[in-house]
Amino acid sequence: xxxxxxxxxxxxxxxxxxxxxxxxxxxxxxxxxxxxxxxxxxxxxxxxxxxxxxxxxxxxxxxxxxxxxxxxxxxxxxxxxxxxxxxxxxxxxxxxxxxxxxxxxxxxxxxxxxxxxxxxxxxxxxxxxxxxxxxxxxxxxxxxxxxxxxxxxxxxxxxxxxxxxxxxxxxxxxxxxxxxxxxxxxxxxxxx
Amino acid sequence: xxxxxxxxxxxxxxxxxxxxxxxxxxxxxxxxxxxxxxxxxxxxxxxxxxxxxxxxxxxxxxxxxxxxxxxxxxxxxxxxxxxxxxxxxxxxxxxxxxxxxxxxxxxxxxxxxxxxxxxxxxxxxxxxxxxxxxxxxxxxxxxxxxxxxxxxxxxxxxxxxxxxxxxxxxxxxxxxxxxxxxxxxxxxxxxx
Numbered sequence: 001x002x003x004x005x006x007x008x009x010x011x012x013x014x015x016x017x018x019x020x021x022x023x024x025x026x027x028x029x030x031x032x033x034x035x036x037x038x039x040x041x042x043x044x045x046x047x048x049x050x051x052x053x054x055x056x057x058x059x060x061x062x063x064x065x066x067x068x069x070x071x072x073x074x075x076x077x078x079x080x081x082x083x084x085x086x087x088x089x090x091x092x093x094x095x096x097x098x099x100x101x102x103x104x105x106x107x108x109x110x111x112x113x114x115x116x117x118x119x120x121x122x123x124x125x126x127x128x129x130x131x132x133x134x135x136x137x138x139x140x141x142x143x144x145x146x147x148x149x150x151x152x153x154x155x156x157x158x159x160x161x162x163x164x165x166x167x168x169x170x171x172x173x174x175x176x177x178x179x180x181x182x183x184x185x186x187x188x189x190x191x192x
Numbered sequence: 193x194x195x196x197x198x199x200x201x202x203x204x205x206x207x208x209x210x211x212x213x214x215x216x217x218x219x220x221x222x223x224x225x226x227x228x229x230x231x232x233x234x235x236x237x238x239x240x241x242x243x244x245x246x247x248x249x250x251x252x253x254x255x256x257x258x259x260x261x262x263x264x265x266x267x268x269x270x271x272x273x274x275x276x277x278x279x280x281x282x283x284x285x286x287x288x289x290x291x292x293x294x295x296x297x298x299x300x301x302x303x304x305x306x307x308x309x310x311x312x313x314x315x316x317x318x319x320x321x322x323x324x325x326x327x328x329x330x331x332x333x334x335x336x337x338x339x340x341x342x343x344x345x346x347x348x349x350x351x352x353x354x355x356x357x358x359x360x361x362x363x364x365x366x367x368x369x370x371x372x373x374x375x376x377x378x379x380x381x382x383x384x
Contacts (some may be wrong), residue, residue, distance in 0.1 A: 001304055001305060001307070001338065002336065002338070003309075003334040003335060004334070004335060004340070005333065005334060006333040006335060006345075007332065008235055008236045008333065009236055009310075009330060009333040010230045010233065010236045010238070010330065011335065012208060012210070012228075012229075012238070012260065012262060012308075012310070012353055012360070013208070013262055013308070013347060013350055013365070014208055014353075014354050015208075015229075015230070016204060018205075029245055030248065033286050034230070035229060035231070035233075036229055037227060037239060038229075038231075039205065039241050039318075039320060039325050040320035040321055040322055040323045040325065041202065041227075041241070041243075041321075041322040042201045042321055042322040043321060044201055045320060045321075047203070047229065047231065047239055047325070047352065049229075049230060049231050049232060049233070051233075068204065070203070072203055073370045076370045076371050076376060077371065077376045077377055077379060078377070079377070080373055080375065080377030081377030081378075081381065083374070084374060084377045084381070085381065095380055095381075096380060104314065112193055113193060113357060115193070116204075116264075118201075118203070118204070119219070122257055123323070124318060126327070128232035128237060128327070129232055129234055129237075130232055130233040130234040131231070131233055133232065133327070135320070135325070137200070138201060138202065139200055140199065140200065141197065141200065141201040141203055142197060143195060143196055143198055143348055144193045144194065145193075145196050146193065146194070147357055152359045153198075153359065155356045155362075160206055162206050162354055162366055162367070163234055164347045164366070165374070166207065168346070168373055169372060169373040170347075170369055170370075170373060171369075171370040171371050172285060172286075172366050172367055172368065172369055172370060173368050173370055174206070174354055174356070174364050175366050176365050177362055177363075177364055178268045178353065178362075178363040178364055178365055179268050179269065179272065179362070180361060181272055181275070181355070181362060182272065182276060183274030183275070183363040184268060184269045185270070185271070185273030185275065186273075186276065188269060188270065188273040188287055188288060189276070189277065189287075
C-alpha cells in the first residue's frame with residue numbers, strides 16, 4: 001500500500017457530531033462539535049474542543065457545566081444548523097424547536113428530541129492553541145425509553161449520526177455489521 | 193420522548209476504533225483505542241485515554257511519541273485482536289502480520305496496511321482518574337495513495353470502522369448518506 005504525505009492534519013475516521021449545550025447569559029444555547037471523545041472511565045469523563053471566541057465557550061466557562069446531546073439521524077438538519085449559526089446571532093433552541101429541559105446540574109441544557117443526553121461538570125480546561133479542551137465529568141445520563149431493549153441502550157434504536165470531515169463533509173448512518181468485538185480477534189489468537 | 197436515567201456513563205455514539213502504536217523497549221507495539229478524538233485544530237492535536245497499567249502507556253511515556261493508525265473494515269479482525277491481547281504477552285505486530293514502518297518521529301511505529309497513519313508527539317499528559325489522557329501533536333499524516341480521489345482523502349475508499357460500545361460491542365461500516373454538512377441546516381435558516 002503506497003503512501004503519500006499530507007503534513008500535519010486531523011484526518012480521523014469516524015468522527016461524531018454531538019450537540020453541545022450550555023447556558024449563556026441564562027439562556028440555553030447549542031453548538032455542534034465533532035471534536036469530542038471519551039477522556040476517562042472511572043469516573044466517566046468527556047472531552048470537547050471549542051474555540052475561545054465561540055458563544056458556547058463563554059457559557060461553559062460561566063457555569064462550569066455543559067451537556068453532550070447525542071443526536072439520531074432524525075436530527076441531522078438540526079445538527080447541521082447548530083454548526084452553521086452562532087448563538088450570538090440566533091436563538092438556536094427556538095429555531096430548531098428543541099424541547100429544552102434541565103437535569104441535576106441545573107445549568108446544562110438538554111435536548112429532549114436527542115435520544116441520549118449527558119450532563120457534564122467541568123473538571124479541567126486545557127488551553128491548547130486554537131482550542132480550549134474542556135474535560136467534563138459525566139454526572140448523569142438520560143436516555144429515551146424507546147431506545148432501550150431489555151433495559152439496555154440499543155444502538156439500532158438510537159440510530160446515531162456518523163460525521164465525515166473535509167473534503168466530503170457528510171452525515172451518514174451506521175452501516176452493516178463487520179464483526180463482534182472481543183470475538184473476531186480470537187481467530188488470530190487461534191491461528192498462532 | 194420519555195427519558196430514563198442511567199447514572200454517569202460514557203454512552204456516546206459513534207466511537208472510533210483506532211490502533212495506537214508505540215515502541216516499548218525498542219519494539220513496536222499496538223493497542224486498540226476507542227477513547228480518542230481531536231483536541232486542537234492549529235496545530236492539529238489528538239487525545240487518547242489509556243490506563244496506566246497498559247503496555248502501550250509505558251511506551252508512550254518512554255518516547256513521548258505515538259501513532260494513530262486508522263483502520264478500514266479490512267483490518268477489523270486485527271483491530272479486535274489488538275484490543276484483546278496485551279503486548280506484554282504477545283508480539284502483536286507479528287501476530288497480525290503488520291508491515292511496520294517509521295516516519296519522521298522515528299519512534300512511532302506505523303502500520304502499512306492501515307489507510308491512514310498519524311505521527312504524534314506528546315505535548316500534554318493529563319492524569320485523570322482511571323486513565324492518562326495523552327495529547328499528541330500530529331507531526332505527519334500518511335495516507336494510502338489508493339484512498340485519494342483528485343489528491344484528496346476519499347472516505348469511501350478508506351472504508352472506516354465505526355465501533356459501538358456496551359452492550360452490543362460491534363464493528364460496523366459506514367452506512368447511507370443522510371445529508372451534506374454546511375448544507376441541510378440551511379433549510380432551517382430559510383424557514384425562519
